[in-house]
Amino acid sequence: MRFLFIETCQVLAVGLAVALVVNQLSPRGLRLGRDYFQESVRLTGGTTAVAAAPVLPWPQVESLKRLPEITANEALALFQDPRRAQGQVIFVDARKQTVFQEGHIPEAYPLDRFYPDQDLPSVMLAGAAAEQVVVYCAGGLCEDSHYAGLQLIEAGLDKSRIRVFAGGFTEWTAHSWPVERGERGSGLVSNPLP
Amino acid sequence: MTGWLARLVLGICFVYLGLNKALNPTDFLKAVHQYGWVDRTLYLTWIAALLPWLEVFCGLLLLAGFWVRGAAFAVFGMLVFFSGIVLHRALRIQETTGIDFSEIRFDCGCGNGAVLVGRKLVENTVLAAASLVLVLSRKR
Incomplete structure (x- = not known):
């Protein structure tokens, strides 16, 4: 069980590191510091009303x-x-x-x-x-x-x-x-x- | 033989579905945003940017036969977690609209566009079972 835990941690650590690098190198990669759904919040004076609004299901x-x-x-x-x-x-x-x-x-x-x-x-x-x-x-x-x-x-x-x-x-x-x-x-x- | 087949199926699925998302990260980002399960939407950027490549990485490990138990357990965790939120959303849709569960279809962000949710959940259950086989059967 312990070995499974260690191996899973290794997979996640290396996998996330690889993901970070590939995302940075990819021309379609996302900017990790950018919140793509927050433009409205900045425009409305920093409230979080929009971000906190519940998203209704499709x-x-x-x-x-x-x-x-x-x-x-x-x-x-x-x-x-x-x-x-x-x-x-x-x-x-x-x-x-x-x-x-x-x-x-x-x-x-x-x-x-x-x-x-x-x-x-x-x-x-x-x-x-x-x-x-x-x-x-x-x-x-x-x-x-x-x-x-x-x-x-x-x-x-x-x-x-x-x-x-x-x-x-x-x-x-x-x-x-x-x-x-x-x-x-x-x-x-x-x-x-x- | 069972382990080899499970590795092959899981590996191909995760590489294929992961690449579909990784190469269209904004589509995946919009899909995960629809769930409304993350309060701070900045986290969605991280999820959409990193998770698909992590899936591809796990798929490649399974195909290569390296760190198989760890990759299978990571895959199992992802399948269970995302099946849970897909099911939750589907139940909310059913509750809101009254649509029969078997007819509920949406883009779950799973990498293959709009799908029938019931079918997707069955597929995920099969994949989760396959990953469990690898986690439990393979000795170090």
């Missing part, structure tokens, strides 16, 4: 609703708004890069909130000139759009400009509205609006 998980949300029709109206062509209305896709490549709202800026270093500067640049910034993720139970919106506010964007399209990409595609594949601005758009 499928009743409540979306955070800390940022104003818009419906699919409102998102479409903003998409068709002539100001979008002038960069005064922008869309931000808060899903991960691989699914962004598979399809996104045309001209949306990618912003994977877990790896913001690459995309945040360009989104902030565009967001600074925009009157409306619409953030979306997959929709449904997805909370990434809220967190990405909070990340933008933390980076300096005016909160009043940000809207979360709660239905997200799932609702957008359910309506068969335009979808762009590949990079932002690739021009590979399916279901273009008349």
Whole structure:
């Protein structure tokens, strides 16, 4: 029994050490000092109300609703708004890069909130000139759009400009509205609006 | 023969499922966040960053035949603990929604997306039994 305990401790110690090193070396590794669910806490003056809120079980998980949300029709109206062509209305896709490549709202800026270093500067640049910034993720139970919106506010964007399209990409595609594949601005758009 | 088979099955399962999580740590992080079982969400970052690689490491030890009892006991502990929280969440879902237990499906963060929870728990029980076989049968 004692040998089993010692061997298990050896496995855990070496295994965790290996895990630490591999996570540090991996480009997809997480930053161990970063709390990926605490942006809201910092924004609300250091309270722990959000962190302590109970998480309801699927499928009743409540979306955070800390940022104003818009419906699919409102998102479409903003998409068709002539100001979008002038960069005064922008869309931000808060899903991960691989699914962004598979399809996104045309001209949306990618912003994977877990790896913001690459995309945040360009989104902030565009967001600074925009009157409306619409953030979306997959929709449904997805909370990434809220967190990405909070990340933008933390980076300096005016909160009043940000809207979360709660239905997200799932609702957008359910309506068969335009979808762009590949990079932002690739021009590979399916279901273009008349 | 039983031990060899148990090592092979457990090793392959843990390497495969561990890698699925390790290569998509943010998906795993979101999945474990859904449980709401950790008050300080910073701990979730550590769990999501380290646990999948620990699983891969244990799986490789089992396949290699090195530190087998220790790896099997660690695997047993992980299976029991995570099966417990998956079951707890499933029961809460059943209580809240009234959905039949056999129809409850969600991404348990187990490394293979949304699954039927009942089936996942049966699988975990089989794997836990296999790990116990290794813990109990193999002499030092």
